[in-house]
Amino acid sequence: MRASLVESIGSLDRIVEELLESSDKIGAVCIFLGVVRSTSPLGRVVRLEYEAHDKLAGEALRRILEEVCKAHGVIDALVEHKVGSAGVGEPVMCVAVASEHRGEAFRAVREAVERVKAEAPIWKKEVAEAGERWVEEARGRPLSPRLRGLIEVKVHEEMTAREVVEALGMRPGEVLVMRNRMVLEWDEAVHRGDLIKVVPPDLAMVPSG
Amino acid sequence: MRVVFRFYAKFREQFRADSVEMDLEEASMLVEALRKLFGGAIPDGLMVAVNDKLLDGLDVKLRDGDVVDVMPPASGG
Numbered sequence: 001m002r003a004s005l006v007e008s009i010g011s012l013d014r015i016v017e018e019l020l021e022s023s024d025k026i027g028a029v030c031i032f033l034g035v036v037r038s039t040s041p042l043g044r045v046v047r048l049e050y051e052a053h054d055k056l057a058g059e060a061l062r063r064i065l066e067e068v069c070k071a072h073g074v075i076d077a078l079v080e081h082k083v084g085s086a087g088v089g090e091p092v093m094c095v096a097v098a099s100e101h102r103g104e105a106f107r108a109v110r111e112a113v114e115r116v117k118a119e120a121p122i123w124k125k126e127v128a129e130a131g132e133r134w135v136e137e138a139r140g141r142p143l144s145p146r147l148r149g150l151i152e153v154k155v156h157e158e159m160t161a162r163e164v165v166e167a168l169g170m171r172p173g174e175v176l177v178m179r180n181r182m183v184l185e186w187d188e189a190v191h192r193g194d195l196i197k198v199v200p201p202d203l204a205m206v207p208s209g
Numbered sequence: 210m211r212v213v214f215r216f217y218a219k220f221r222e223q224f225r226a227d228s229v230e231m232d233l234e235e236a237s238m239l240v241e242a243l244r245k246l247f248g249g250a251i252p253d254g255l256m257v258a259v260n261d262k263l264l265d266g267l268d269v270k271l272r273d274g275d276v277v278d279v280m281p282p283a284s285g286g
Binding site for chain 2: 034050051052053055056057059060081092093113116117118119120121122123124125134135136
């Protein structure tokens with residue numbers, strides 16, 4: 001498992017090779033690559049400038065990978081995030097996950113990407129033809145309380161597991177939703193009358209459904 | 210007591226400095242120091258660390274020599 005702040009994202013071949021060295025049980029490698037696009041509210045992008053709190057960003061990236069790997073039962077993962085200036089088309093973030101099967105790899109990559117963007121002390125400044133701005137994403141509540149135990153929830157109307165968590169003011173990834181000792185997929189439906197549990201990932205002791 | 214506030218990203222530009230040192234009363238609370246720093250309301254989504262430890266809340270008592278990192282909400286990726 002590796003979390004790195006880098007001057008440039010490494011080659012995908014090397015990243016895949018690094019993950020495959022973890023285990024011969026790997027049957028799936030799933031990669032997200034974030035790239036600088038040319039469009040912005042300020043017109044054509046000239047470049048993005050990335051800044052990070054070196055110590056805390058590294059810690060956050062490692063913690064996210066550890067929690068995601070444990071929550072989804074994947075074999076290995078890595079994240080590389082660029083710091084410095086990046087031009088249009090340049091890769092700026094790579095999240096790669098290796099697992100036995102593809103299902104958990106897809107889920108783990110998605111969660112890891114969303115959490116890196118929401119939690120890691122890394123910031124980007126957009127320099128465009130019409131001006132520049134520090135990008136602010138309307139997401140995440142870094143100072144929100146963290147669930148330490150579990151919450152039992154009686155559902156009164158049809159909704160998804162994701163909607164349950166968001167209705168409680170939490171984010172998918174911070175917690176998991178379980179029914180009958182099975183972890184639910186975020187888009188999985190919970191039904192009126194269902195009794196479910198919302199738990200932090202480290203309290204979920206059974207594999208995903 | 211003296212506490213150093215370090216700024217990141219847009220806050221470095223807002224305060225036009227990498228850091229400032231504030232002279233505070235003993236046992237000042239972080240939340241009050243931040244209100245003083247920002248001249249009133251604390252920005253939404255602020256990320257704060259004290260002595261390189263990221264905080265979950267602002268209900269923290271400061272000590273002489275503390276280093277407080279004042280950071281905007283994450284926007285990586």
